[in-house]
Amino acid sequence: MKQNPIPEPKEELMVQCNAETPFSNVDRAFHADILRR
Amino acid sequence: MTARDFGLEQLCPKLRTMPYILTSPKDPRYNCVAFAVGDVTQFWYDVSINGYYWPPSARSADTIEGWVDVFEIHGFRQTDDRSLETEYEKIAIYASADGPEHVARQKASGMWISKAGKGRDLEHELEALEGNFYGKVVKIMKRKCQGGRRVLE
Numbered sequence A: 001m002k003q004n005p006i007p008e009p010k011e012e013l014m015v016q017c018n019a020e021t022p023f024s025n026v027d028r029a030f031h032a033d034i035l036r037r
Numbered sequence B: 001m002t003a004r005d006f007g008l009e010q011l012c013p014k015l016r017t018m019p020y021i022l023t024s025p026k027d028p029r030y031n032c033v034a035f036a037v038g039d040v041t042q043f044w045y046d047v048s049i050n051g052y053y054w055p056p057s058a059r060s061a062d063t064i065e066g067w068v069d070v071f072e073i074h075g076f077r078q079t080d081d082r083s084l085e086t087e088y089e090k091i092a093i094y095a096s097a098d099g100p101e102h103v104a105r106q107k108a109s110g111m112w113i114s115k116a117g118k119g120r121d122l123e124h125e126l127e128a129l130e131g132n133f134y135g136k137v138v139k140i141m142k143r144k145c146q147g148g149r150r151v152l153e
Helices: A025-037 B006-011 B034-035 B064-073
Strands: B020-022 B077-081 B087-094 B101-108 B112-117 B119-126 B135-146
Touching: A025 B006, B034 B064, B034 B101, B034 B112, B064 B087, B064 B101, B064 B135
Parallel strands: none
Antiparallel strands: B020 B119, B077 B135, B087 B101, B087 B135, B101 B112, B112 B119
16 A cells, blocks of 8 residues: 655745744744654 | 754744754654654654654653653663763653653763754754743653763764
8 A cells, every 4th residue: 555755844935934034823833843743 | 054943943932042053954754753762764653654663562652651662662761860971871852731742862962962853953952942832841861871882972
């Protein structure tokens, strides 16, 4: 049976983040998904 | 490699004022638990999908007890001492009200190093990752160096 691959981080969205711009809820959810255990 | 991970800083704001060093590129193949035991080829979580691994004898990956099981399998025992003891390797488990969130291992220098989910490895102060995202350190475990040598640097 074919298994689901582990998803790749979306690099293009990662680089838009910077220290001065607070996260929107969508941004927070996206980064949390990448960075949580 | 960039010197800062702004996404991680937003989620762990103490990183804005405490020193940290990014030590790897992003890699989705392994996570913090895998990194803490020295495996950078699998994502340690208990789902039956290729690329994921969880020791069969360990309890659920969603529980602190399950994480403790993993590290006990690797020779670690619980302690309350988070200081550097040169004859021991140590790991620290972070948890929130939802359960275990992150784990870091202590380097011979006394700094801690960990893998942020599917993101990067980073060297950091233990307290620098505490907060709303990873929770706080709830368990410290240690294992004695073998013949004076650490299994992992």
